[in-house]
Amino acid sequence: MLRNILLATSVTLSLLAAGPAFAAEKKTIAVSIPAADHGWTAGVVYHANAAAAEINAAFPDIEVVVKTSPSASSQVSAIEDLSATRQLDALVILPHTSEELTTPVAAIKDNGTFITVVDRGLSDPEIQDLYVAGDNIAVGFNTAKFLVENLGGKGNVVVLRGIPTVIDDERIKGFQDGIAGSELKVLDIQYANWNSDEAFKLMQDYLAKYPQIDAVWANDDDMLLGVLEAIKQSGREEIKYALGGNGMKEIIEKVMAGDAVTPVETPYPPSMIKTAIYLTVAHFTGHAPVRGSFKLDAPLITKDNAAEYYFPESPF
Amino acid sequence: MTDVPAAPPRALQGWSIGWGDVGPFLALGALVLIGFLINPDFLSANNVANVVTRSAFIAIIAIGATFVISSGGLDLSVGSMAAFITGVMILFMNWAVPSFGTAAIPLGMAVALVTGIACGLLNGTIVTMGRIEPFIVTLGTMGIFRALITYMTDGGTVAIDRSLREAYRPVYFGNVLGVPIPILVSLAVALVAAYVLYRTRFGRRCIAVGANEDVARYSGISVTRVRTMAFVIQGACVAIAAICYVPRLGAATPTTGLLWELQVITAVVIGGTALRGGRGRIWGTVIGAVILEFIANLMVLSDFVSEYLVAAVQGVIIIIAMLIQRMSKR
Incomplete structure (x- = not known):
């Protein structure tokens, strides 16, 4: 013993x-x-x-x-x-x-x-x-707070959500609560089913639709991988932040390395x-x-x- | 010598598009027009290039499915098979990179192709030798391939080695004279497939077997060989799609290729191939795949569909596209 x-x-x-x-x-x-x-x-x-x-x-x-x-x-x-x-x-x-x-x-x-x-x-x-x-609400809320603070309280955000479930709803609700009162504008929210391929396509479409995007939030890291690839391909420079959620090790590695576009992460470990x-x-x-x-x-x-x-x- | 319905005229219309084949093109034209009216960005060069490039995987797989379906078969395993081949290819390349460097990429492509052909042969052999409905056989192999990719990835992700990532990227993101490489690959696959289906003896036999199996058999066609070959072509097409897919996100996961089989079958049918067999349309299939991807794109670019209703509207548009296609035949 x-x-x-x-x-x-x-x-x-x-x-x-x-x-x-x-x-x-x-x-x-x-x-x-x-x-x-x-x-x-x-x-x-x-x-x-x-x-x-x-x-x-x-x-x-x-x-x-x-x-x-x-x-x-x-x-x-x-x-x-x-x-x-x-x-x-x-x-x-x-x-x-x-x-x-x-x-x-x-x-x-x-x-x-x-x-x-x-x-x-x-x-x-x-x-x-x-x-x-x-805490799924906090996943959305803390991400939103970070964006509000670091974008100076204003800007255009696009959001990728997962599969229609309570988990997804709570994260989105937390995010909307977090940006309430700021001038952060959510241009679009669409489902990408927590899937990196679908997120890649959706992000390409967002980029085609909106000429000015300041930040992207994918409410799961699998989707964030697709988002980052689409941004890279587009060569668009104005996107300051692309954030995810959950705590996938590839994304944590980015945070550890001090990545400029993905400097933070929220865990749902x-x-x-x-x-x-x-x-x-x-x-x-x-x-x-x-x-x-x-x-x-x-x-x-x-x-x-x-x-x-x-x-x-x-x-x- | 044979009683093969409508085979000779098909052979003639292979390259020039006859009136019976314009349906999918009309549907695409209507869709593009509506899309442009809703949001002019729809026709921006960037958007069109993105969407058509994205449709390449489904198009390439659906070209293979055109052979299987027109010969009277069905393959539900293509999505899982694509994921499985992707996984095998990535694991092989990661294993090979210390000894071969970037030469691991062409080797990986060869491995993918061999794996795809083997998977197709497996499906085809069980269907023909075992005399089991293709629906059931490929439902079974669909589960098997999906479980194998989940096992290979431990349920997570297998990513391609970093040193190969940049070298391989151009296969999806690169272009030749402004045309993205996946589009060129799918055009090449379609050209070869159109030649095989419309101009060779095998192609005519495919259609004959699909139109009437018994008549084909009495005419001396080896139904077993033709059907098996169709599945092998399908496997090879899935492998080609996987080769173009890997450089996009550089990873395979258990959700890779999920539900692709349904998109593939939809593309084939929108394209004018008969689901019961006996009629195959390669170019229609390619257009069908492009239509599907444009519909999804339009859902995001337009603002008046609630995110909750996107799937319903997509379903309606697919049905309307089929109706336009049908009516243009009259």
């Missing part, structure tokens, strides 16, 4: 481990997440596996099991299979959809399982013991799954109360704090 404590890297971890974990029998924590089908979910899978490996090594009394599922229905089957084959002490779940997962998760809770919900809430918030999420797993483990090992809601801030990532959000090994 002593050696394990020494191995544990973070201060928090060693504090947690010093708790009464000794006597307890082995606890099982199941982690159910969507399969990697695009950059962000790939990051979730990476961080969930990393957390499982670290915790399994640090705490012999805890076993973290990670299961990925490609769809909502297969996620339902996955958690039912998990709970049928063993006693689950905790379930950390990032649900595919709120509605479909609510009843199955409620059934698992009825067996006495501690429920941690990540990112997307269930339809009934009573079910969760712990809720961990990022897939590593929140790791935060959720560690907090859940604390409930069992640290005798630390964790019930409640934990909302990760989306502060501006600048050159100074970029390292905190940079995961070179992650696919995202």
Whole structure:
């Protein structure tokens, strides 16, 4: 045990481990997440596996099991299979959809399982013991604030939004709140489905349509990659800022390098799954109360704090 | 010797455009006119070059699909296949760059082409030898190719090596005498395809097999060979499209080429090829792909469509384009 404590890297971890974990029998924590089908979910899978490996090594009394599922229905089957084959002490779940997962998760809770919900809430918030999420409104709001300040309160902005979902709506709402009261004008908002190819095309069209664009905001970094390529091709010089969101490592690298057009980034980090797993483990090992809601801030990532959000090994 | 409906006249109209073929061109003309009235920037040289260049991927893939569809087949796997070939090509080039330098690019192109042909051969062989509906076979391979690209990228992105990025960029962004290279590539592919479909024995057999499989078989045509060959041509076309695609964003992701198959089929049908087979129109297909891209472009350049309704308006325009095309045949 002593050696394990020494191995544990973070201060928090060693504090947690010093708790009464000794006597307890082995606890099982199941982690159910969507399969990697695009950059962000790939990051979730990476961080969930990393957390499982670290915790399994640090705490012999805890076993973290990670299961990925490609769809909502297969996620339902996955958690039912998990709970049928063993006693689950905790379930950390990032649900595919709120509605479909609510009843199955409620059934698992009825067996006495501690429920941690990540990112997307269930339809009934009573079910969760712990809720961990990022702040989509802040993603839009902080980006908008940065643009208002750095463009001197006025200018023309074009926006690329993702797939029609709550996440997308919240980011756009935050952005509109952020520019309210300034003379920043949103020339256009169109969907590009969080896809770099579609963003490339949309940005080409924006450039053809508007002779003067001061800044571009793509509410996700995959789209920002397409935007940057379209700007580069056009040779247009007047665009001062092209910003994204989420914290993709390629974009964080730009921020670290002091890129003039993309000097900042806002995180909606897939590593929140790791935060959720560690907090859940604390409930069992640290005798630390964790019930409640934990909302990760989306502060501006600048050159100074970029390292905190940079995961070179992650696919995202 | 054979009872092949309408094959000889088709052979004659291959190069000159007959009255039956003007439909897609009329639809395109109408669209361009409306677009210009809505926003004069629509016809700016830059915009036209951007849009036509963008349509090149779909056009090239759709040229291959014209063979598959006119021979009575269907290939739903083309979008996933494009992503898969892109992934294989990038991984190969990144592996080859330490030993071969920028020569990794032509080698990568060769690998892409071989991969594409192999994928097409796989589809074709399962369809013909296994005697399974092409819809089901390619639905299966669509899932397989999509899963393989997701696996290769770990669900994230595989990007092309930085040292190759600048060297390869001109293949999408460069031009010859002002004409973007992807446009030249799709024109070249279309010229070769038009020759093959309209002027060779294989082309006539393709149409014959699509028009009536039994009659074609009784006339001594190897339906298996013709159909398989059509899928192989499709695979090669997808590879050519992938070769032009890679330099644009320099990366492959699990969402690369998503739903391209639907755009491809739409382009082919707008172009005047019969979805049931028996009639193929190469130039119509190319125009069909350009029309699709212009519609999307027009949605952004015009101001009176809410962002929420873009897809609906696109659907309506596609249907109207088909109607114009149909009526011009009478």
